[in-house]
Amino acid sequence: MKTLIIIPTYNELDNLPKLLPEVLSKNAEINVLIVDDNSPDGTSAFVENEMKNNDRVHLIKRSSKQGLGTAYIAGFKYALQNNFELIFEMDADFSHDPKEIPRFLDEIKDSDLVIGSRYINGVNVINWPMRRLLLSSFANVYTRIITGMPVHDATGGYKCFRRKVLESINLDQVKSNGYAFQIEMNFKAWKKGFKVKEIPIIFVDRMKGQSKMSRKIVREAVTMVWKLRIKSIFGMLK
Numbered sequence: 001m002k003t004l005i006i007i008p009t010y011n012e013l014d015n016l017p018k019l020l021p022e023v024l025s026k027n028a029e030i031n032v033l034i035v036d037d038n039s040p041d042g043t044s045a046f047v048e049n050e051m052k053n054n055d056r057v058h059l060i061k062r063s064s065k066q067g068l069g070t071a072y073i074a075g076f077k078y079a080l081q082n083n084f085e086l087i088f089e090m091d092a093d094f095s096h097d098p099k100e101i102p103r104f105l106d107e108i109k110d111s112d113l114v115i116g117s118r119y120i121n122g123v124n125v126i127n128w129p130m131r132r133l134l135l136s137s138f139a140n141v142y143t144r145i146i147t148g149m150p151v152h153d154a155t156g157g158y159k160c161f162r163r164k165v166l167e168s169i170n171l172d173q174v175k176s177n178g179y180a181f182q183i184e185m186n187f188k189a190w191k192k193g194f195k196v197k198e199i200p201i202i203f204v205d206r207m208k209g210q211s212k213m214s215r216k217i218v219r220e221a222v223t224m225v226w227k228l229r230i231k232s233i234f235g236m237l238k
């Protein structure tokens with residue numbers, strides 16, 4: 001099935017040249033879309049060069065750093081316009097092992113959204129400081145309690161959507177950017193009655209390149225779960 005793996009990038013030249021061929025090698029139907037925010041390290045120039053001899057590589061180049069959520073929304077719209085059936089989210093920094101792609105493809109056969117989860121079958125995070133692990137696992141327990149959504153890892157960014165899920169969501173209404181973006185997409189898919197499946201993945205902290213985590217992203221997620229709950233009570237979820 002025609003598959004698009006969306007990888008947002010900001011300064012990922014240390015990782016992308018190795019990641020891209022690995023992802024493409026998993027299956028001949030896989031295409032990759034890089035959404036790059038004019039990375040100062042020239043990530044997009046690398047992608048443009050790859051595109052010269054590989055029509056499975058695609059690029060959306062944005063003029064400035066605009067955040068992960070809007071990068072994915074641009075990617076989702078591209079996927080819908082170009083008739084992709086399965087659409088992945090994936091980070092560029094090898095935290096998401098490309099080896100798992102076939103498992104996602106297998107699980108999506110009888111689900112609508114497959115979420116790679118760090119928090120089922122124990123805790124599967126490698127190389128994170130304890131502070132960050134506690135923050136992430138607390139955020140997920142909090143999200144589950146407030147929203148009622150039966151997902152153990154709602155903030156992770158390794159997942160696969162069926163096209164119909166993205167078609168059903170009003171993408172112009174999705175405005176969150178960091179962890180909140182992941183929560184919002186999962187919540188909307190679940191509330192619309194789509195079949196959501198979590199599969200265990202091992203998450204390895206980035207070895208190369210710079211982190212873009214910020215306090216603002218955490219604050220945004222804390223308020224988002226309440227917004228989602230309230231909107232769904234009043235039938236205002238789009």
Ligand SMILES: Nc1nc2c(ncn2[C@@H]2O[C@H](COP(=O)(O)OP(=O)(O)OP(=O)(O)O)[C@@H](O)[C@H]2O)c(=O)[nH]1
Binds near residue numbers: 210
């Ligand atoms: N296009 C775009 N990509 C971004 C932006 N912020 C982060 N990314 C990419 O999104 C993915 C996830 O970002 P990370 O920086 O790894 O965020 P994280 O996993 O929470 O934090 P670390 O792994 O600790 O750095 C990576 O591929 C980044 O390059 C952005 O503003 N625009």
Ligand SMILES: [Mg+2]
Binds near residue numbers: 091093095206
């Ligand atoms: Mg990362």
